[in-house]
Amino acid sequence: xxxxxxxxxxxxxxxxxxCIAACKMKNGLPKGVQWNNMVYDEQGTYPNVRRLxxxxxxxxxxxxxxxxxxxxxxxxxxxxxxxLVDYSKCIGCKxxxxxxxxxxRQFIPGLQPYYQSGLTPLExxxxxxxxxxxxxxxxxxxxxxxxxxxxxxxxxxxxxxxPSCVITCPTSARIFxxxxxxxxxxxAFVNNRxxxxxxxxxxxxxxxxxIPPSRPxxxxxx
Amino acid sequence: MAILPWGLxxxxxxxxxxxxxxxxxxxxxxxxxxxxxxxxKWGGYVGALxxxxxxxxxxxxxxxxxxxxxxxxxxxxxxMTWGTWIISAFAVVAVAYISFYFGMFPWSKLVRAxxxxxxxxxxxxxxxxxxxxxxxxxxxxxxxxxxxxxPVLFTISGASAGIAMLLMPSALSKKEVGDEEVHGLERTDAxxxxxxxxxxxxxxxxxxxxxxxxxxxxxxxxxGDLSLLFWAxxxxxxxxxxxxxxxxxxTFRKHKAPTWVAFxxxxxxxxxxxxxxxxVLGAGQSYEMTQGLGFTVAGIAIYVPTMTEITLAAGLFLxxxxxxxxxxxxxxxx
Numbered sequence: 330x331x332x333x334x335x336x337x338x339x340x341x342x343x344x345x346x347x348c349i350a351a352c353k354m355k356n357g358l359p360k361g362v363q364w365n366n367m368v369y370d371e372q373g374t375y376p377n378v379r380r381l382x383x384x385x386x387x388x389x390x391x392x393x394x395x396x397x398x399x400x401x402x403x404x405x406x407x408x409x410x411x412x413l414v415d416y417s418k419c420i421g422c423k424x425x426x427x428x429x430x431x432x433x434r435q436f437i438p439g440l441q442p443y444y445q446s447g448l449t450p451l452e453x454x455x456x457x458x459x460x461x462x463x464x465x466x467x468x469x470x471x472x473x474x475x476x477x478x479x480x481x482x483x484x485x486x487x488x489x490x491x492p493s494c495v496i497t498c499p500t501s502a503r504i505f506x507x508x509x510x511x512x513x514x515x516x517a518f519v520n521n522r523x524x525x526x527x528x529x530x531x532x533x534x535x536x537x538x539x540i541p542p543s544r545p546x547x548x549x550x551x
Numbered sequence: 552m553a554i555l556p557w558g559l560x561x562x563x564x565x566x567x568x569x570x571x572x573x574x575x576x577x578x579x580x581x582x583x584x585x586x587x588x589x590x591x592k593w594g595g596y597v598g599a600l601x602x603x604x605x606x607x608x609x610x611x612x613x614x615x616x617x618x619x620x621x622x623x624x625x626x627x628x629x630x631m632t633w634g635t636w637i638i639s640a641f642a643v644v645a646v647a648y649i650s651f652y653f654g655m656f657p658w659s660k661l662v663r664a665x666x667x668x669x670x671x672x673x674x675x676x677x678x679x680x681x682x683x684x685x686x687x688x689x690x691x692x693x694x695x696x697x698x699x700x701x702p703v704l705f706t707i708s709g710a711s712a713g714i715a716m717l718l719m720p721s722a723l724s725k726k727e728v729g730d731e732e733v734h735g736l737e738r739t740d741a742x743x744x745x746x747x748x749x750x751x752x753x754x755x756x757x758x759x760x761x762x763x764x765x766x767x768x769x770x771x772x773x774x775g776d777l778s779l780l781f782w783a784x785x786x787x788x789x790x791x792x793x794x795x796x797x798x799x800x801x802t803f804r805k806h807k808a809p810t811w812v813a814f815x816x817x818x819x820x821x822x823x824x825x826x827x828x829x830x831v832l833g834a835g836q837s838y839e840m841t842q843g844l845g846f847t848v849a850g851i852a853i854y855v856p857t858m859t860e861i862t863l864a865a866g867l868f869l870x871x872x873x874x875x876x877x878x879x880x881x882x883x884x885x
Contacts, residue, residue, distance in 0.1 A: 339844070368841060370848045381846060394692060400631035401621035418621055421614015423556035424631055430692030432839050436556060436614065462614025527843045531692055541844040 332410040334508035334536040336518040340543045341502035344382035348494035355493035357455030360441045364467040387433035387467035388535035395425035419463040434466045555854040560612035562828040565683040567605030572680035573713015574598040579669040592652045599645035604871045634682040641675035680709035694765030695835040704750045711743035715820035720879035741797045771834040776853040789823015
């Protein structure tokens with residue numbers, strides 16, 4: 330079996346948001362649509378403060394609450410663990426958004442152009458990949474993984490079969506691979522380096538894991 | 552930023568669904584008892600109207616209403632698929648039931664069939680009220696919603712709003728339906744409002760002393776951005792005012808209360824019912840929380856309806872009010 334998973338190392342993340350830009354370009358995301366986000370926070374009290382940076386997208390849960398509540402089966406989980414939305418089945422009821430504890434999903438009310446002069450040729454090519462009135466979210470670049478696997482490439486190892494945010498990250502803070510493969514890098518991070526999921530108590534069993542920031546807030550970072 | 556998917560439109564839909572169930576339940580009960588044909592007819596009409604307009608709110612909120620049929624063919628894990636069947640069946644039965652009261656249809660003289668339909672409709676009416684609470688109650692990731700008390704609260708509030716919808720015009724012409732029935736319903740409504748206060752207070756007390764995410768939601772209600780709506784709209788207008796008015800009417804029963812008192816009592820119950828759904832939806836989704844990595848990040852976002860939503864909601868409520876007033880003229884003044 331295959332279970333694609335991602336590890337995000339918060340000790341390495343510098344908050345450059347290149348992953349967000351790469352995601353927007355790869356998936357042709359229109360204005361106002363972001364599948365990948367950065368949580369910024371300041372923690373502690375002066376002088377013991379630190380800046381918290383945390384990239385956050387769909388956690389690709391193994392027990393996804395969004396799939397459970399979807400009334401039409403538009404939200405579904407593939408055999409390789411990737412949670413996707415079938416846009417042609419989505420009725421836009423937004424129940425999945427209401428139950429997602431990670432705020433990973435977004436309703437697309439309409440496609441707005443970036444510039445006042447209307448949609449650019451590039452935006453027009455993006456438009457074909459999106460629909461209004463449906464819910465979208467991170468796909469783990471499933472299309473890229475599928476195309477790569479068809480060519481015999483290995484996701485997480487070969488660039489052309491790996492999500493764009495992962496290959497873009499300049500500090501290699503993102504690691505991608507098959508969690509069911511004990512030799513993969515993600516398995517090593519999850520098993521040996523204590524990469525852990527967020528809000529595990531909700532029983533969603535996410536396939537995204539984080540390595541917590543190195544020092545506790547009370548000691549300061551910078 | 553927390554993302555707020557459900558707002559004014561869904562709150563209105565849940566409110567009308569609950570009220571429709573309550574109104575039909577009372578009307579059907581009176582019909583089965585053979586007690587008051589006028590009020591049972593009115594209950595059927597209000598139930599049918601409220602659920603049809605409520606479904607209008609739902610469809611206008613959907614991104615792709617033309618695909619809504621897909622929710623019928625996928626009955627399974629999602630409570631929404633069950634709810635789709637329940638609410639649609641209730642709407643059909645309620646409309647069919649009210650057709651018995653119009654002489655133009657050949658089946659309008661079949662009393663047994665009407666009563667059978669009333670019984671089926673009552674089951675579906677209750678299921679509808681209950682479902683509006685279950686829908687939000689099963690959202691485990693929202694501590695304010697994921698309460699056993701929420702379906703109870705929505706059901707009680709739906710019954711109370713349903714009764715208020717029945718009483719609003721009959722209060723204007725009490726002779727038309729009979730004092731005894733009206734007083735009985737007023738008393739029931741007061742009891743239901745009392746129960747509502749009890750359940751809301753329980754939720755607030757328990758959650759305010761619960762996990763940080765739940766406490767954040769409750770703070771939004773008590774002292775945060777939704778506090779004005781919570782205290783003034785729900786507690787003040789929706790709960791305290793009708794209780795005071797009912798109490799006043801009974802205390803000074805010998806001096807006949809002016810009709811506007813009873814009207815105001817009913818109307819304030821309806822305002823409270825809508826506000827309840829609105830603040831529960833708003834506060835339930837208001838926070839974003841990340842925990843478990845040795846830190847907690849919490850953000851608060853408050854839903855503000857867009858102009859489109861306000862216009863659509865105002866339009867639909869206007870349609871409802873017109874059809875309601877016309878129905879009251881036709882069915883109650885004959």
